[in-house]
Amino acid sequence: MDISLLKKQFADLKVRHPQLRCKEEKDKIIISGKIEFNREWNDIPLAGNYEIKIRVTTNFPSEIPQVLETSNMVPENYSHYQKGHPLCLGISTELAIKLQRNPTITFFVETFVADYFYSLNFWIKYGSVPYGERSHNQEGVYEFYKEYFFVNTKEKVCSLLKAIVKSENIDIQKSSCPCGSNLPVYLCWHSTLFSQSFSRFEMDHFQLDYKNFVCE
Amino acid sequence: MDRRNIFETIAKNLDITPTMYKNATEKYEAMSRFLQSAGIKCDIYPQGSFASGTIIRPFEDGKDCDYDIDMVCELTTEKEKTNAQQTKWVVGSPLQNSDLYASKDLKEWDRCWTLSYANLSGDIGFSMDILPSVHECREFITWEKLSGTDSCYAEKSIAITNKDQITKNYSWSQSNPRGYKMWFDAINEPYLSFQRASSRQHLFEENRGFYNSVEEVPPMLERSSLQRVIQILKRHRDMYYHNAKRKKPISAIITTLVAEIAKNASPQLTIFDLLQFVVADLNQYASLNNESHLLFEMSNPTLRRIQNDGSKWTVRNPVNHNDNYTENWIKEDAEFFFRWLKAVRMDFIDNINESDEKFFAALDCGVGKQLRISAIPGSVNFGLYPQVSQTKPWRE
Numbered sequence: 001m002d003i004s005l006l007k008k009q010f011a012d013l014k015v016r017h018p019q020l021r022c023k024e025e026k027d028k029i030i031i032s033g034k035i036e037f038n039r040e041w042n043d044i045p046l047a048g049n050y051e052i053k054i055r056v057t058t059n060f061p062s063e064i065p066q067v068l069e070t071s072n073m074v075p076e077n078y079s080h081y082q083k084g085h086p087l088c089l090g091i092s093t094e095l096a097i098k099l100q101r102n103p104t105i106t107f108f109v110e111t112f113v114a115d116y117f118y119s120l121n122f123w124i125k126y127g128s129v130p131y132g133e134r135s136h137n138q139e140g141v142y143e144f145y146k147e148y149f150f151v152n153t154k155e156k157v158c159s160l161l162k163a164i165v166k167s168e169n170i171d172i173q174k175s176s177c178p179c180g181s182n183l184p185v186y187l188c189w190h191s192t193l194f195s196q197s198f199s200r201f202e203m204d205h206f207q208l209d210y211k212n213f214v215c216e
Numbered sequence: 217m218d219r220r221n222i223f224e225t226i227a228k229n230l231d232i233t234p235t236m237y238k239n240a241t242e243k244y245e246a247m248s249r250f251l252q253s254a255g256i257k258c259d260i261y262p263q264g265s266f267a268s269g270t271i272i273r274p275f276e277d278g279k280d281c282d283y284d285i286d287m288v289c290e291l292t293t294e295k296e297k298t299n300a301q302q303t304k305w306v307v308g309s310p311l312q313n314s315d316l317y318a319s320k321d322l323k324e325w326d327r328c329w330t331l332s333y334a335n336l337s338g339d340i341g342f343s344m345d346i347l348p349s350v351h352e353c354r355e356f357i358t359w360e361k362l363s364g365t366d367s368c369y370a371e372k373s374i375a376i377t378n379k380d381q382i383t384k385n386y387s388w389s390q391s392n393p394r395g396y397k398m399w400f401d402a403i404n405e406p407y408l409s410f411q412r413a414s415s416r417q418h419l420f421e422e423n424r425g426f427y428n429s430v431e432e433v434p435p436m437l438e439r440s441s442l443q444r445v446i447q448i449l450k451r452h453r454d455m456y457y458h459n460a461k462r463k464k465p466i467s468a469i470i471t472t473l474v475a476e477i478a479k480n481a482s483p484q485l486t487i488f489d490l491l492q493f494v495v496a497d498l499n500q501y502a503s504l505n506n507e508s509h510l511l512f513e514m515s516n517p518t519l520r521r522i523q524n525d526g527s528k529w530t531v532r533n534p535v536n537h538n539d540n541y542t543e544n545w546i547k548e549d550a551e552f553f554f555r556w557l558k559a560v561r562m563d564f565i566d567n568i569n570e571s572d573e574k575f576f577a578a579l580d581c582g583v584g585k586q587l588r589i590s591a592i593p594g595s596v597n598f599g600l601y602p603q604v605s606q607t608k609p610w611r612e
Contacts, residue, residue, distance in 0.1 A: 038601050039602055039603070040602070043278065046577060047573055048574070079611065080611050088611040090610050094608075095607070111605045112607055115604045115605055115607045119604075131604070131608065132606075133610070
């Protein structure tokens with residue numbers, strides 16, 4: 001995505017967050033200023049505002065933007081925050097898959113950044129995160145895939161991920177599902193997984209995750 | 217619209233209406249006559265939040281429910297001449313044998329009998345808890361006085377019955393609803409008298425079809441800023457603990473602490489100013505949770521309403537010094553109590569000058585959307601919050 005397109009996307013974002021400004025650099029834009037969010041979960045509305053800085057490169061959406069909180073309002077004991085580091089918005093692959101549906105900066109901010117601050121404000125108020133959190137490091141990635149693939153073991157995650165990234169020749173009618181259910185794929189829950197085509201952008205993330213799993 | 221004024225409307229909408237008050241009063245007076253006609257000598261009187269004028273509509277399992285109205289049925293029998301089981305059933309048997317009361321879904325609970333009154337003429341229904349009791353024995357009253365309870369309160373003590381849900385055995389427990397009302401009323405009186413005339417006039421004007429003159433307005437329906445603050449805090453507690461999925465602290469803790477703090481405030485304060493005063497005072501105790509209690513007591517010698525001796529938390533019942541409201545608190549209960557107080561400050565005080573969106577969201581979180589809209593009809597278009605996508609945070 002070239003710079004002019006990124007700037008156009010920023011203009012859309014600014015309609016919702018007029019206090020944001022944008023600076024252009026060689027192969028990226030830097031968005032900074034105040035965002036206000038207002039979100040609800042389980043009939044619990046929370047609103048807030050934070051100063052942020054977002055780095056969006058011309059590789060967007062393949063490259064997930066990095067977000068810094070610059071008003072120093074995040075308590076340092078919040079386990080999904082490291083001072084001076086980008087915010088821990090979520091598992092990159094999960095963000096990539098969701099971003100695939102709407103690859104815009106506005107969607108990124110309104111979904112992932114707002115979700116992050118909702119979770120944070122909920123934690124500040126109630127002492128727990130509202131709809132769960134991922135374990136740190138690789139364990140959290142496994143948790144994501146277990147939910148995404150609807151399986152309960154790391155082995156099943158690896159088998160399914162391998163089948164996707166190695167582009168294994170899966171015959172939906174005849175092959176047994178790699179999840180180990182002993183069912184032909186067409187009868188298994190994973191039939192939808194093998195009948196869809198993933199974008200290059202999603203495949204890059206799957207490949208990286210598989211490499212990390214195997215190395216582990 | 218001055219945002220500071222909306223708390224009165226919110227509290228008013230949580231309170232019982234004059235119709236409900238009249239209905240409940242008629243019901244307990246009728247019950248009193250019924251028991252008298254059955255040969256039972258007793259005195260039936262309100263207790264708890266109905267008696268102190270701090271009643272609010274309960275919020276349970278995420279929804280507003282019928283009101284709970286608590287009554288004491290104090291038998292004239294001497295404690296030495298009866299026992300707990302007999303006391304409970306002297307009241308329960310005639311109710312069970314009466315077609316009228318048996319049809320009210322009469323149920324026995326550990327301490328009381330409960331009757332359900334369905335909603336009549338479109339109003340909200342209520343359940344009435346009847347607490348059988350006798351006057352406390354002389355030995356106990358003397359012991360209470362020796363423990364430091366003021367004599368005028370100790371003399372009002374009653375013995376209530378308690379049925380063990382496992383063994384089904386009955387035993388005595390102590391209570392003092394009349395003493396508590398006396399204690400609360402003494403603190404509340406300057407607050408009530410500050411605006412009594414205008415408050416009664418308002419009640420009359422709002423219910424013109426119901427009362428023919430200001431004099432007809434029952435004193436029990438007058439509300440002071442102190443009572444309103446307690447009602448607002450109780451509502452926030454209900455919402456907060458429901459959202460946090462935790463067991464809420466009992467209302468007596470809130471009522472007692474707020475009344476104690478209000479002793480040091482000016483009765484002329486508005487509801488918002490008193491709320492701010494109370495919340496600031498209570499939040500000072502938060503450090504009791506983190507630092508040594510000895511250090512806390514040294515640096516805050518006047519803060520003694522909530523105590524922690526390192527292993528036990530104490531909020532004393534003002535009319536029974538042997539009764540500790542926080543007897544069963546563990547560390548997490550205390551932590552959560554102070555977290556709740558911080559949330560009250562965030563929702564009601566810190567957000568008072570914020571944008572409409574932020575302020576209304578805080579009110580929706582603190583008292584509920586419906587109450588916010590009924591208090592600020594102009595805010596009806598706010599509150600359609602986008603849902604989160606539930607992306608879980610993760611740290612690499």
